[in-house]
Amino acid sequence: MSPTPTQTEDDVAVIAKRWKDKRGSLIMALHALQDRYGYVPREAAMNLGEQMNVPLARIYEVLTFYNYFRLKSPGKHVVSVCMGTACYLKGAPQLLSQASDALGIAPGETSEDGEYHLQVVRCVGCCGLAPVATVNGELLAKVTGESLAAHLPSPSVSNDGKA
Amino acid sequence: MARMTFADLAARAQARPAVANQPIIRVGMSTCGIAAGADPVFAALNAAVKDRSLDWRVRRTGCAGMCSMEPLVEVTLPGQPAVMFGGVTPEFATQIVVDCAAGKPLPAENRVPGLAELARVAGDPVPAAGEDAPRQYRIVMRNCGVIDPEEIDEYIDRGGYQALGKVLSSMTPEQVIGELKTAGLRGRGGAGFPAWLKWNLTRESKGDEHIIVCNGDEGDPGAYMDRSVLEGDPHAVLEGMIIGGFVIGATTGFFYIRAEYPLAIQRIEKAIRQAKAAGLLGKNILGTEFSFTVEVRLGAGAFVCGEETALIASLEGQRGTPRPRPPYPSVKGLWGQPTMINNVESLANLSQIVARGGEWFSTIGVGRSTGTKVFAVTGKVKNAGLVEIPMGMTLREVVEGICGGTSSGGPIKAVQTGGPSGGLIPATELDTPITYEHLQKLGSYMGSGGMMVMDESDDLVELSRFYLGFCVDESCGKCAPCRIGGTQMLRLLDRIADGKGTTADVATIKRLARAMQRASLCGLGQGAPSPILSALRYFESEFADRLVPEAN
Numbered sequence: 047m048s049p050t051p052t053q054t055e056d057d058v059a060v061i062a063k064r065w066k067d068k069r070g071s072l073i074m075a076l077h078a079l080q081d082r083y084g085y086v087p088r089e090a091a092m093n094l095g096e097q098m099n100v101p102l103a104r105i106y107e108v109l110t111f112y113n114y115f116r117l118k119s120p121g122k123h124v125v126s127v128c129m130g131t132a133c134y135l136k137g138a139p140q141l142l143s144q145a146s147d148a149l150g151i152a153p154g155e156t157s158e159d160g161e162y163h164l165q166v167v168r169c170v171g172c173c174g175l176a177p178v179a180t181v182n183g184e185l186l187a188k189v190t191g192e193s194l195a196a197h198l199p200s201p202s203v204s205n206d207g208k209a
Numbered sequence: 210m211a212r213m214t215f216a217d218l219a220a221r222a223q224a225r226p227a228v229a230n231q232p233i234i235r236v237g238m239s240t241c242g243i244a245a246g247a248d249p250v251f252a253a254l255n256a257a258v259k260d261r262s263l264d265w266r267v268r269r270t271g272c273a274g275m276c277s278m279e280p281l282v283e284v285t286l287p288g289q290p291a292v293m294f295g296g297v298t299p300e301f302a303t304q305i306v307v308d309c310a311a312g313k314p315l316p317a318e319n320r321v322p323g324l325a326e327l328a329r330v331a332g333d334p335v336p337a338a339g340e341d342a343p344r345q346y347r348i349v350m351r352n353c354g355v356i357d358p359e360e361i362d363e364y365i366d367r368g369g370y371q372a373l374g375k376v377l378s379s380m381t382p383e384q385v386i387g388e389l390k391t392a393g394l395r396g397r398g399g400a401g402f403p404a405w406l407k408w409n410l411t412r413e414s415k416g417d418e419h420i421i422v423c424n425g426d427e428g429d430p431g432a433y434m435d436r437s438v439l440e441g442d443p444h445a446v447l448e449g450m451i452i453g454g455f456v457i458g459a460t461t462g463f464f465y466i467r468a469e470y471p472l473a474i475q476r477i478e479k480a481i482r483q484a485k486a487a488g489l490l491g492k493n494i495l496g497t498e499f500s501f502t503v504e505v506r507l508g509a510g511a512f513v514c515g516e517e518t519a520l521i522a523s524l525e526g527q528r529g530t531p532r533p534r535p536p537y538p539s540v541k542g543l544w545g546q547p548t549m550i551n552n553v554e555s556l557a558n559l560s561q562i563v564a565r566g567g568e569w570f571s572t573i574g575v576g577r578s579t580g581t582k583v584f585a586v587t588g589k590v591k592n593a594g595l596v597e598i599p600m601g602m603t604l605r606e607v608v609e610g611i612c613g614g615t616s617s618g619g620p621i622k623a624v625q626t627g628g629p630s631g632g633l634i635p636a637t638e639l640d641t642p643i644t645y646e647h648l649q650k651l652g653s654y655m656g657s658g659g660m661m662v663m664d665e666s667d668d669l670v671e672l673s674r675f676y677l678g679f680c681v682d683e684s685c686g687k688c689a690p691c692r693i694g695g696t697q698m699l700r701l702l703d704r705i706a707d708g709k710g711t712t713a714d715v716a717t718i719k720r721l722a723r724a725m726q727r728a729s730l731c732g733l734g735q736g737a738p739s740p741i742l743s744a745l746r747y748f749e750s751e752f753a754d755r756l757v758p759e760a761n
Contacts, residue, residue, distance in 0.1 A: 114510035170240075171436040173585055
């Protein structure tokens with residue numbers, strides 16, 4: 047679900063205007079882009095670079111360094127399994143493989159129909175309730191394969207593509 | 210809220226909050242609480258109170274530390290001690306209101322220890338040895354689980370911003386540094402560098418401007434006290450930051466917070482807006498010449514950015530790679546200017562040290578480890594959560610005494626502190642007091658406060674592989690010892706875990722470890738071998754059992 051060029055331009059202009067004259071703002075602007083689209087589209091990154099006077103190479107240098115940024119659309123529903131130490135000890139590896147089986151995709155992959163994206167995250171800071179997972183940003187505590195499956199939105203439910 | 214003056218602050222200090230003559234119900238609504246289902250509980254309580262037109266207060270509060278018992282609801286009836294309920298469902302929450310409104314006693318089910326039973330707070334007498342008192346002592350978490358973190362008034366009612374008023378009205382920067390020196394506060398982010406020295410170095414450095422940064426890039430998987438404090442008492446961290454700004458002569462401060470902590474970001478942003486409106490931040494704070502602004506910047510999922518020079522690079526909008534020190538950030542930091550970087554927990558201590566005096570702070574803890582430390586005790590432990598203890602308490606008192614031992618009831622195999630840069634501590638060493646020095650002697654370190662409990666079912670070879678794998682993934686790749694050493698070590702460890710390793714492989718691991726410790730550019734590479742070295746030191750047989758005999 048790629049954004050249209052004009053839509054992108056408008057969005058980028060707003061973001062660039064907010065951050066252009068602030069110090070230490072490139073990463074914040076990229077966060078704003080990802081919040082908007084669920085990833086950082088190439089068109090938008092190029093556009094942002096022009097408007098903020100940052101070379102595209104520099105933008106990609108940053109985007110590819112930080113785990114948080116995605117360069118491809120993650121699909122409609124993002125499922126994250128926490129692999130912090132507490133979750134690891136409490137069975138996160140098994141949980142991940144159950145999620146992977148249920149969705150039919152490996153960690154880091156997006157399903158062919160673009161509905162689901164499965165990823166591993168490093169500690170969401172909810173270690174007292176391990177293992178935890180998030181579905182579209184909603185945190186699930188003391189998760190099991192069954193409870194995670196119960197929380198997966200059905201494929202046809204649409205949202206605006208945000209992570 | 211209108212802009213405050215010194216007189217307003219003084220009046221607030223004198224005012225005693227009126228004793229509530231109505232029931233107050235508090236719901237723990239930090240990330241843990243919400244994940245466990247606090248939102249519907251909060252809604253059910255509000256609906257039940259509204260339906261019956263009761264003049265009760267239902268409040269949101271931060272994390273009390275008992276994460277495994279969330280959602281937590283605390284009910285205070287007029288003239289009675291507070292009662293805490295754990296694992297509350299919306300139905301049970303409604304039941305509490307129904308029973309109470311009908312004049313029945315509070316339900317006997319789902320009761321858990323209340324805050325008063327768990328901890329004393331800053332201002333209470335420091336427990337003496339052998340005294341029958343709650344084991345925890347809360348300075349950093351003094352307001353967590355008590356106040357509504359989104360209401361600046363509740364913070365001020367608990368003595369908030371009095372320290373800032375004291376500093377701006379009657380102290381010089383040197384005097385504040387003097388109090389820090391007397392207090393003996395050391396950095397809570399891990400390394401334990403004396404805070405006063407860092408403050409003084411930054412203050413004395415020359416530059417076009419001075420900058421203060423709060424390091425909220427809590428990357429250690431298993432430590433979450435910074436998130437909890439930012440969510441539960443954001444003004445405490447902000448007040449420490451403003452005082453720091455004044456002391457080093459800064460006009461700008463930055464919060465650098467993990468993007469994975471949306472609620473913490475939201476609450477600190479709200480706190481900043483409230484403090485600005487109250488004249489405690491921005492131009493001419495409290496009517497003085499001192500002006501100071503604070504901005505929030507987000508991390509983007511890179512563990513190495515907890516290292517201060519990498520954090521600076523990230524704030525500047527670059528890849529988060531560290532650079533050699535010196536020059537230290539206190540001399541040349543953000544945009545080449547003197548920059549003071551303090552951890553969230555360090556800053557949360559500040560207002561209490563200023564308000565109560567360095568002398569008071571130095572009586573808590575032992576030796577050169579003064580004050581308290583917050584630990585996130587998780588893993589195979591019965592009562593997982595956050596505890597804040599005076600330093601010098603033994604590991605056993607924390608893990609067994611406060612947290613109830615293992616969840617299975619079986620013996621503890623090991624405790625790990627310091628996360629991916631820390632080490633395993635075997636059960637035989639649990640009577641060691643928790644101080645910077647004692648933990649280091651055991652081959653671990655204080656770290657940011659993760660405390661992972663392992664029971665007999667945990668495989669320490671696999672765990673070593675997990676930690677090392679984390680560091681290999683998170684290595685920024687700039688220096689060879691970390692980038693290559695880590696990868697090679699992980700291959701050797703894989704071989705051992707698969708039952709194909711030899712004693713020569715173990716020797717190579719130890720040699721690589723020494724090289725990484727000595728030659729890596731930053732703490733990530735220097736600390737990466739710690740988990741495996743400590744595992745080899747205390748649990749060598751687990752490795753030896755998997756080795757194949759070497760061919761002669």
